Amino acid sequence: MKSLFTLALFTLFGWMAAAQSLYRLDSVQEIRIFFAESDWDVRLDSLKKNKPDERLVASYALLNGVRFDSVGVRYKGNSSYSPTRNKNPFNIKLDHVIVGQQYGGFKTLKLSNGFMDPSFLREVLGYFICRQYLPASRANFMRVYVNDAYIGLYTNVEHPGDDFLEENYLSSSGAYFQCDRADVSVSLPPSCTPANPGSALRYTSPDSACYYNQYELESDHGWASLLNLLKSLNQSPSNIAEVLNVDRSLWMLALNNAFVNLDSYSGSGHNYLIYQMANGRYQCIPWDLNEFYGAFTNAGTGGSLNAQQMRELDPMLHLNNPDRPLISKLISQPAYQRRYLAHLQTIFDDLAASDHYDSLGASLQALIRQDVERDVNKFFSLDAFNQNLRMDFRIGGGGGKTYPGLTKFSAERLAFTTAHPRLQYVRPTIGSPAHSPDTVSATGSVAIAAEVFDATTIQLFYRYDPAEVFVALPMFDDGQHGDGAAGDQRYGTFVPMNGSSLLQYYLYAENEQLASLSPPRAEFEFHQLVSGSTKPRKGALRINEILASNVTGATDESGDREDWIELYNTTDEAIPLSGLFLSDNPSNPLKWSFPDTTLGARGFLIIWADEDGKDPGLHANFKLSKSGEQLMLYYADTTLLDELAFPELADDESFGYCASGYQLFRQSSFMQPNDCSVLTDDLTGSMLIEFYPNPCQLTGTLLVQGEGPVRWSLCDLRGRILLRGELAAGSGTRQETLYCSQLYPGIYMLKVDAPQRNAQLKIFRSAQ
Incomplete structure (x- = not known):
């Protein structure tokens, strides 16, 4: 074996x-x-x-x-x-x-x-x-x-x-750059001026070759879109939101400033990533945080900062510096500056509420203390380790370097920044939002209102899908927008549902100086409404069959052969699908929303998995992987209704439900009950396949009775193969030991391929 x-x-x-x-x-x-x-x-x-x-x-x-x-x-x-x-x-x-x-x-x-x-x-x-x-x-x-x-x-x-990109940005095929000098330098055209443009998003040349040494391309394309970003930021900053997620960028800049993370864009102009989503906008991603909390002293202003200058770093650092356009071109715009300051204030509010993460830091130090003690190659003493969570650590005497104590430095930054003149104004206050009607319809509109004080402009930003850009709507206190009586400080607006089962939104209020958001961590966090469908009970809907490589099978309404997912209603009543979602990523459960449709009693429904999620009809915004993965059906509150993990499949090979276990089918049964006859163990010449004990804890035994070679593989619920093996051809009873102790508690799928039978068994690994 x-x-x-x-x-x-x-x-x-x-x-x-x-x-x-x-x-x-x-x-x-x-x-x-x-x-x-x-x-x-x-x-x-x-x-x-x-x-x-x-x-x-x-x-x-x-x-x-x-x-x-x-x-x-x-x-x-x-x-x-x-x-x-x-x-x-x-x-x-x-x-x-x-x-x-x-x-x-x-x-x-x-x-x-x-x-x-x-x-x-x-x-x-x-x-x-x-x-x-x-x-x-x-x-x-x-x-x-x-x-x-x-x-x-x-x-x-x-x-x-x-995987990181798929989880956070719903794709991994966009342009992707590490904004740092390349590991291997190349000769640049002599026309490049300056010879070193840096990695801080300056636009210095229309020739992409001039940027090769300062931006590391991580994707197979992207230079043209990077040039477009640089040109827009530096020459047309008022339109930058078309190509850049400004809110995400402001959060990164606020974090850099709050924690004096200067080995970053905000100091030395590097050490961050940018990724272009399918909606065309670049996303800023923080990277290389090993000198967080003021361990790096170059602010990009010439020379090094001393300890006091680090504590008193100006929140408006680089406001007028053309060499830091992500700061100067964004924060010089009044609305973006107010949003940036709101984010900065939220960070410090959270620091105060968490006691500057003192408890978390102490628990982490306790976790690693013995490993640090044993580390003879560490760069600082054990005393420095014990001291630096709460106290400064200094090396080198008078001309040496101070490493700020993490919680002490955080408290000092809070005290300085919140006393900064730019923050000494009244912030708008936003009350808890409410909506009407209580049950939202996918075909109607919803009124959303909240009390707001000390603001001159109030907006609601909304979207129907996580892949979309938030769109702004004005809110009114005129008694005409679901806001109560005119002049009562309650502001409202109507949002059309446009057939969507999901609405994500946040509120934004500003005056001439400052702004507030609800929830405060928007756009990363948001409020959410689900249209008024009834949550189906578990088992009412089943992911019945999938086909991940459609070469000769059924076609969609355009005549294209695409991957497909078959859903089955196991009940005797029709089930509305509004408020339901399909996903192939458990970290993004609301990846694709069903349109306003109904699945009839004991009926079948096909969803084409072809990444054409914006096409009308049942076209999901993701494809299936023929190498195997996990598929999940969720309600809008992220309740898991059903899931299916399928193994690697050949062209035109489907995988689906049978009463005795999930099964691989050489011939799919499109919109029909699955043909499970191959799983009947009393067929003449059939092969008996068993696994015991199930659940298993230490070891389990795969038992095979019959002739011919057998291949087996064990997958997790995302379809990733964890164990695999072969049993040579032979007769009688053969067995294989699987070491369940190597698995974490959970559910796994055991796939067995044999001449007389192909089977998929659900295996449970119990806790110790």
Whole structure:
């Protein structure tokens, strides 16, 4: 028997499975890398210097005890790397040689070495805080061993790759740039002026080649759209919202300023990412937060800042600096400046409410203290680690450097910024919004109103789908817009539902000086209404069958052969589908909304999964992956109504429901009951397939009775293959042991392919 396996972690909590395991905050991860070469460090240094994109192939690595053969390893980083150091940052690709190797869906590990951080907490807390206001990577801690020698404790930062983009921006095929100098420089055309335009979104030339060394292209296209962004920002900033998510950019700038994160756009003009969504707008993504909380002293104004200057960093830094157009071109516009200050105030309000994340910081230090003590390669003393959460740590005497104590510095920034003259005005106050009628109809309008004080302009921003841009509507206090009586400080407006089952919105109020939003973390957070459909009971609707590669099968109304999803009503009553959603991503449960339609009693319905979600009719805004994935049916309040995990499928091969288990079909049964006869075990010459015990905890046994070779694979509910193997041809009873102890508690699918039978069994891994 030959068995190859890659273990992916799966849990049943709120985040994606990978987020709850590899990046959960309450545990320390561990990787052990084994190189055949004893001089591995010298080889990695040589690659970093001469071939920075190439990797040294390790014999294998153990990630939390799971073995991965032939992983690719290289050093990463700029100032955090040095060939003289024993502890350098790593970039590790699990699938560098063996395609498909992954851990919880993650293929790349990015490990930071704690350079410039006595507390060991800056990067982990930095990403945690940023994620309260905009999409950002997850981060925690990882012990790193090489050839069984403990190198030290590292920060484990989520790679912002395709899965990250899909989760946060609903696609991964847009233009994508790391705004930092390229690892490998190229010769630029002599017409480029200046020779180094920097990575701060300045527009210096219409020739994209002039930017090659300062922006690292992470996608297979994008230079033309980047030039359009730069030109719009620098030359037509009043129209910048057409190509840039301004609100997201202002949140990033507010976070940089609040926490004096100067090794970023706001200081040195680099260390961030931009991604263009399908709606055409670029999104700013924070990156490289290892010097959060004032550990980097270059504000981009010449020279270094001292400790007092860091504490008193002006919230209007770079307001008139043409070399920082994301700040000067945005914040010089009064409405954007008011929104920026509202975001800054929200951050400080949250800091005060959380006691500056003191409890979280203390719990993280307690979690890692023993690993820090054992880390002989750390850059600061254990006393510095113990001290720097709440107290400043200084090295080098009078001319040395001060690392601000995290909670102390946060409190000092709050005191200074909230006393800044620009914030000494009355902020608008927004009360809790209410809507009428109580039951919203997808075919009508909804009136939304709230009490607002100390504002001259009040707007409601709305959208029907997370992929859309929020649209502004004015709100009125005239007694004509569902707002009560005229002049009662209650403002309202009517929002058309336009056939949508979902409405997401937030309120914005401003006066001449300041603004407020409801909810305060908008646009990242928002209010939500669902049209008045009744939530179906679980089991009433079933994802009955899917086909992920339609080559010769049924066609849609345009004559195209597309992936499809078949939904079945198991009840004797018609079910309205308004308020229901399909998704292939558990982190984005409301990915595609059903239009206002009804599925009849015992009826079938086809949804074409062709990414044409804006086309009229039943066309979802995503495709199915023939390599296998998970499909889910949700109600608008994110209640999971049904799910189906399907394995890798061949062309024209479908996968669907049978009473005895999910089944692979060589011939689909489009809009018809599935043909499950192949699963009848009493057929002449049939093969008996069993798995026991189920649920399993330590080990389970796959039992096969019959002739011929058997291939099996175990998948998680996203369709990722975790274990696979073969049983050679033979007769009688054969068996295979599966180590359930290697799986996290949850549900898995066991697929068995045999000459007489193909079966899919649901396997339960019980808790310890």
